[in-house]
Amino acid sequence: MNWTNILNFSRGPLLHVAMIIFVAGLSFRLVRVLLLGWARDRAKNKGSKLWGVIVNYLKGLFVLPFIPWVRRTFRHNELTFIAGGLFHLSLFLVLVFGTAHILVWKSLWGFGWKGLPTPILAFFSAVGIISMIVLLINRLTHPVLKMLTKFPVWINWLVVFLPMITGFIMARHLWFRYEVIFSLHLISVSLLLIWIPFGRISHFLFYFFSKTIHGAQAGKRAVTP
Amino acid sequence: MKEKTIYEHLREKGLSRRDFMKLCGTIAGMMGLEFVPPVKALGKTLGPSPEEVVAQALKTRPKVPIIWLEFQDCAGCSEAISRSSSPLLSNLVLNDIAIEYHETLMAAAGFQAEKAKEECMKKYFGKYVLVVEGSPTLDDDGIYCTVAGKSNLDLLKEAAAGAAAVIATGNCACFGGIPAARPNPTRAVGVADLIKDKPVVNIPGCPAIPEVTTGTILHFLILGQLPETDQLKRPLPFYGHTVHDHCLRRPFYEAGKFAGSFDDEGARKGYCLYRLGCKGPTTYNACAGLKWERGLSYPVQSGHPCLGCSEPHFWDGGGFYQGQSTPIIRLDRGSTATLVGVGVAAGAALAGLNAVKKSRAKKDLRKDQSGAPGSEPGSKKEG
Numbered sequence: 001m002n003w004t005n006i007l008n009f010s011r012g013p014l015l016h017v018a019m020i021i022f023v024a025g026l027s028f029r030l031v032r033v034l035l036l037g038w039a040r041d042r043a044k045n046k047g048s049k050l051w052g053v054i055v056n057y058l059k060g061l062f063v064l065p066f067i068p069w070v071r072r073t074f075r076h077n078e079l080t081f082i083a084g085g086l087f088h089l090s091l092f093l094v095l096v097f098g099t100a101h102i103l104v105w106k107s108l109w110g111f112g113w114k115g116l117p118t119p120i121l122a123f124f125s126a127v128g129i130i131s132m133i134v135l136l137i138n139r140l141t142h143p144v145l146k147m148l149t150k151f152p153v154w155i156n157w158l159v160v161f162l163p164m165i166t167g168f169i170m171a172r173h174l175w176f177r178y179e180v181i182f183s184l185h186l187i188s189v190s191l192l193l194i195w196i197p198f199g200r201i202s203h204f205l206f207y208f209f210s211k212t213i214h215g216a217q218a219g220k221r222a223v224t225p
Numbered sequence: 226m227k228e229k230t231i232y233e234h235l236r237e238k239g240l241s242r243r244d245f246m247k248l249c250g251t252i253a254g255m256m257g258l259e260f261v262p263p264v265k266a267l268g269k270t271l272g273p274s275p276e277e278v279v280a281q282a283l284k285t286r287p288k289v290p291i292i293w294l295e296f297q298d299c300a301g302c303s304e305a306i307s308r309s310s311s312p313l314l315s316n317l318v319l320n321d322i323a324i325e326y327h328e329t330l331m332a333a334a335g336f337q338a339e340k341a342k343e344e345c346m347k348k349y350f351g352k353y354v355l356v357v358e359g360s361p362t363l364d365d366d367g368i369y370c371t372v373a374g375k376s377n378l379d380l381l382k383e384a385a386a387g388a389a390a391v392i393a394t395g396n397c398a399c400f401g402g403i404p405a406a407r408p409n410p411t412r413a414v415g416v417a418d419l420i421k422d423k424p425v426v427n428i429p430g431c432p433a434i435p436e437v438t439t440g441t442i443l444h445f446l447i448l449g450q451l452p453e454t455d456q457l458k459r460p461l462p463f464y465g466h467t468v469h470d471h472c473l474r475r476p477f478y479e480a481g482k483f484a485g486s487f488d489d490e491g492a493r494k495g496y497c498l499y500r501l502g503c504k505g506p507t508t509y510n511a512c513a514g515l516k517w518e519r520g521l522s523y524p525v526q527s528g529h530p531c532l533g534c535s536e537p538h539f540w541d542g543g544g545f546y547q548g549q550s551t552p553i554i555r556l557d558r559g560s561t562a563t564l565v566g567v568g569v570a571a572g573a574a575l576a577g578l579n580a581v582k583k584s585r586a587k588k589d590l591r592k593d594q595s596g597a598p599g600s601e602p603g604s605k606k607e608g
């Protein structure tokens with residue numbers, strides 16, 4: 001076994017199986033939640049559901065992140081809020097505007113787009129990694145959080161951190177031969193994909209779900225979400 | 226009579242001393258002698274310069290006979306050598322170090338050629354270098370590639386038995402190459418998979434860079450041993466770096482400037498070819514350093530992404546024009562839809578099961594409360 005073969009295996013069958021589990025598992029999770037059903041909303045329609053949804057997203061993405069102090073979560077723990085926010089921002093930029101990742105999207109959907117310059121990506125992946133370390137230290141030292149953090153949460157952290165750190169090392173060509181770190185990146189990505197349907201990282205799916213429902217409910221009542 | 230040394234042979238052919246020293250310098254450069262440890266192995270670290278090491282070897286060593294076998298291949302590696310634009314080196318290897326047997330290049334043919342080979346193998350037993358081009362094939366005892374009525378497996382074993390060293394040239398001989406591409410109909414393998422009791426060195430490429438093959442042969446000639454190799458038995462002086470490491474488009478890669486197609490603005494400006502499928506980052510070969518055609522250019526410089534031709538199974542590593550980061554096995558729309566269907570069906574089935582359970586539990590509850598079993602119309606009794 002040599003690293004070229006390991007890379008071909010991780011780019012091939014391993015990633016394939018991981019994607020299969022990811023797609024089938026997430027569909028399963030989503031249906032399970034949908035079929036739980038929710039209480040009939042008997043309020044009369046006074047406004048626009050669509051408008052409520054739009055306002056809810058705009059506020060969540062473009063307003064609240066910049067005036068975080070109005071939020072209880074922020075006042076509760078500024079550090080978690082800022083580090084968490086920076087982590088998600090970095091993750092988004094790297095996954096959507098990193099050239100290597102754009103090629104993955106292109107292979108799935110048939111079209112690509114322009115990436116960000118590498119130095120900017122490098123900056124954000126570093127920010128993402130540091131934020132994750134801050135979040136970890138916070139969890140390890142905060143007396144209440146530590147108690148709340150159960151085993152699966154540590155796994156959540158690990159399976160996200162590993163692709164971040166291996167990706168960063170690979171893109172900077174540090175320490176490892178490229179095919180070695182590339183294989184490690186793909187093995188950790190596969191791990192993440194396999195873990196997502198079983199753990200709480202699937203929140204990225206349910207986020208849109210809850211944001212939409214809440215927006216619609218508020219819109220119906222003609223109140224600002 | 227004592228065997229003529231290479232130097233004597235060259236002088237006889239009219240090479241001047243000055244040209245001889247120049248040649249030695251070229252050879253030393255070709256072998257990458259400046260940065261490989263074997264010079265130390267000779268105990269000459271402080272003494273003579275690399276050229277002098279070469280000169281001394283050529284003055285004391287006799288010609289090394291080479292037997293060159295071809296199996297499943299396109300003869301591209303031989304083509305590359307015979308047409309390489311470093312005539313000095315290829316001539317040296319082809320004529321002056323002496324290739325005794327090479328089906329494609331030798332004048333003799335048929336039984337005559339076979340006889341020449343047998344005589345050479347007998348005369349130089351234990352001394353000759355065996356160069357193999359093309360992949361040996363295992364299926365059905367190797368009958369899918371036969372020469373003069375013998376299967377390639379027999380030919381290889383027979384020739385390797387008396388070889389001092391074996392050099393596999395081209396991806397086919399090293400790793401099976403194109404004949405081994407899925408589904409590998411003849412079960413082609415690399416030479417090193419079969420020959421375990423001799424030193425084997427791999428010079429992969431498609432074709433192998435001629436200067437690298439000749440350089441490695443010269444290395445054996447001059448230092449009496451094969452160069453140091455990596456995990457895949459590739460000589461480190463030539464395969465120590467990736468194409469990407471020395472690529473002249475590298476600054477564009479670092480800046481994140483990529484050509485998006487073969488004729489866009491980026492391509493004209495010489496941007497990095499990563500998006501067009503370049504495999505340079507994982508491909509160990511001397512292309513970017515040594516270049517082809519005496520340093521004229523190499524594929525990436527000329528505008529084509531690296532195919533990864535010096536790596537095992539490069540033919541099956543995803544599309545040549547598909548980015549290196551893309552999954553090799555694609556999840557197409559059909560299978561995605563199927564998977565979603567499976568997930569949804571499983572979720573729905575489970576939900577249905579739960580609903581049934583719940584309604585049963587409810588019923589049971591009601592039964593318990595009313596204390597009158599079977600009072601509800603249509604309810605079934607359970608065992």
Ligand code: HEM
Binds near residue numbers: 098552
């Ligand atoms: C199929 C999935 C993926 C593939 C094929 C892939 C491939 C790659 C490749 C080839 C690079 C290096 C690009 C270069 O050399 O310039 C890279 C960088 C990176 N990847 Fe991934 N990746 C995948 C998924 C992920 C995921 C899920 C994460 C995070 C959770 C991630 C995080 C990163 C990071 C942080 C970098 C460094 C970017 C930079 O600093 O420029 N990757 N990825």
Ligand code: HEM
Binds near residue numbers: 080084088135160204
């Ligand atoms: C639309 C996309 C996403 C949204 C809106 C979102 C939102 C959030 C929110 C609100 C939290 C904090 C609440 C909590 O701790 O449970 C959180 C935490 C977290 N998210 Fe996301 N997320 C998204 C995507 C992702 C993705 C794709 C990943 C990983 C691949 C990820 C990884 C995490 C992790 C590891 C935490 C825990 C951080 C900690 O230790 O405090 N998120 N996310």
Ligand code: SF4
Binds near residue numbers: 473474475
């Ligand atoms: S063209 Fe290929 S080898 Fe050159 S820098 Fe870009 S990815 Fe690397």
Ligand code: SF4
Binds near residue numbers: 512
């Ligand atoms: S650039 Fe790549 S594919 Fe082309 S000859 Fe060199 S190693 Fe082979």
